Amino acid sequence: AEKAEKPSVVWLHFQECTGCSESLLRSSHPGLSELILDLVSLDYHETLMAGSGVQAEESLHSAVTENKNNYILVVEGAIPTKEGGVYCKVGGKTAVESLKEMAEKAAAIISIGTCASYGGIQAVDPNPTGAVGVWDIVKDKPVINVPGCPPNPYNFLSVILYYMTFNKFPKLDKLNRPLFAYGRKIHEHCERRPHFDAGRFAEKYGDEGHKNGYCLYKLGCKGPATFANCSVLRFNDAGVWPVSVGHPCIGCTEPSILFKKSIDEKV
Ligand code: SF4
Ligand code: SF4
Ligand code: F3S
Known part of the structure; x- marks a missing residue:
């Protein structure tokens, strides 16, 4: 053909x-x-x-x-x-x-x-x-x-x-x-999710919880409200994504979170 x-x-x-x-x-x-x-x-x-x-x-x-x-x-x-x-x-x-x-x-x-x-x-x-x-x-x-x-x-x-x-x-x-x-939330497939469910959280950067890979929710993680596949697909063929390297998700795919812009009128 x-x-x-x-x-x-x-x-x-x-x-x-x-x-x-x-x-x-x-x-x-x-x-x-x-x-x-x-x-x-x-x-x-x-x-x-x-x-x-x-x-x-x-x-x-x-x-x-x-x-x-x-x-x-x-x-x-x-x-x-x-x-x-x-x-x-x-x-x-x-x-x-x-x-x-x-x-x-x-x-x-x-x-x-x-x-x-x-x-x-x-x-x-x-x-x-x-x-x-x-x-x-x-x-x-x-x-x-x-x-x-x-x-x-x-x-x-x-x-x-x-x-x-x-x-x-x-x-x-x-x-x-x-x-x-973008069909599912970060939180649904996060490797720190068992810690979230068990109530184990990092309280501040560098504390024992942070070093142990606990959930980053108390550091401001927006994973529970962010629709994206970062926790599954990961980045750069290196298997990493923000949460895996210790940084909370800031919700960069969600206009209403990161940029505080309401898009309610659009949907
Ligand atoms: Fe959810 Fe974020 Fe905790 Fe992962 S680190 S379980 S995405 S709150
Ligand atoms: Fe892309 Fe804009 Fe983010 Fe730069 S600031 S990486 S152009 S979305
Ligand atoms: Fe992914 Fe952006 Fe959060 S890269 S983990 S949606 S901050």
């Missing part, structure tokens, strides 16, 4: 730290180079592409026109909306302008990371730049959220591979997160 054409991916960076791309760079099955060279055609990514300036803008333009409006748009970073969006401009356009333009022609949109999903750190009160997530701007088509700060790269890759295989997105929850990754 003829090999299916590689889907074009256009990746926009707005208000962010590039940690989501950095995290993806450390994935190994598939690795990012395999993803870029063999599986998809990454036609525009400001951090990874060799071109810059006018050349880069031309790549973006040709990705859009040559792919007959059939590309996957990935957004990393929040979108500032105050003062006409002046707080983030790339190639002379505000993030709001670029997002609207690129989203209109995209076949699918994925927000990678908590910034692009909900506004992230930038949106914390008093939110001086009016930062919002992609789905606050793009209302006329589904936006898949893959939150986390950064998200586990395999959750993102799985969404891309699922879409390439079935030409549709996997099932989503009310926050548009793929259920395969």
